[in-house]
Amino acid sequence: MTQPTPPVALIADDDDFFRLAVVAILTRSFGFAEVVETGSLDAAVDQLSTRRGAVTLALFDLAMPGMEGPGSLSAVRECFPAVRVAVVSASTERTKILTALEVGVHGYVPKGIGSAELTRAVGMILDGQIFVPASLAILDGPSPRPALEPRPALDGRNPRIPDLTPRQRDVLALLVEGRSNKEIARRLQLGEGTVKVHMAALLRSLGVQNRAAAAVVGARLLAD
Numbered sequence: 001m002t003q004p005t006p007p008v009a010l011i012a013d014d015d016d017f018f019r020l021a022v023v024a025i026l027t028r029s030f031g032f033a034e035v036v037e038t039g040s041l042d043a044a045v046d047q048l049s050t051r052r053g054a055v056t057l058a059l060f061d062l063a064m065p066g067m068e069g070p071g072s073l074s075a076v077r078e079c080f081p082a083v084r085v086a087v088v089s090a091s092t093e094r095t096k097i098l099t100a101l102e103v104g105v106h107g108y109v110p111k112g113i114g115s116a117e118l119t120r121a122v123g124m125i126l127d128g129q130i131f132v133p134a135s136l137a138i139l140d141g142p143s144p145r146p147a148l149e150p151r152p153a154l155d156g157r158n159p160r161i162p163d164l165t166p167r168q169r170d171v172l173a174l175l176v177e178g179r180s181n182k183e184i185a186r187r188l189q190l191g192e193g194t195v196k197v198h199m200a201a202l203l204r205s206l207g208v209q210n211r212a213a214a215a216v217v218g219a220r221l222l223a224d
Helices: 016-030 043-050 070-077 093-102 115-126 166-174 181-187 192-207 211-223
Strands: 008-012 033-038 056-058 084-090 108-110
Touching: 008 016, 008 043, 008 166, 016 033, 016 115, 033 043, 033 108, 043 056, 056 192, 070 084, 070 093, 070 108, 084 115, 084 192, 093 108, 108 115, 108 166, 108 181, 166 181, 166 211, 192 211
Parallel strands: 008 033, 008 056, 056 084, 084 108
Antiparallel strands: none
8 A cells, every 4th residue: 555645844934043943843743754944935946846746834934035025925826736835924014914815825923923822823724724813903004905916908908017026027028038937047047946936926917828928918018
């Protein structure tokens, strides 16, 4: 009988000591056979691509090299839908929490909550729940869900430029030039897996289904 594949988790954070604490929690409390450690978004995406199907949980800091905010995690969710993705961040800004939840992460865990609460949060996420900090309910001010950017019209009538990150604009410009993912990665000094994540985000933002359509729409947007 084939034995089930041991679960693998990933922690992407450039704080070595925090990663060490998270690894201990994941292995001791949740039985992960392996916890992959990375210190940047590029390295994390490369590991997710290499270990596709093995990683079941991925925890991301929002303030590490390569991370351009929750939009990066939106693309990760699209490219790796089977992975439970959560933010573990020092920031408790309401806007960041809501935006992260809007793009589809499975939880937002503040770093300052302590090991016992962190363990509880990870347990909830693994059980299929969405974890949010209790402070979200008591912060002052309105709490509307962040508005999704409208997708540009594709009928040639002055499409509205979507809210792309600077890196996504770089990727789009090279896509319009006809560059492959490998060429884009080389030009921008990114991992090829990271380029794929940005490409998935671009397709969603532009409201198209493939690279060719993205190039057509991109050429029109960049020319405006």
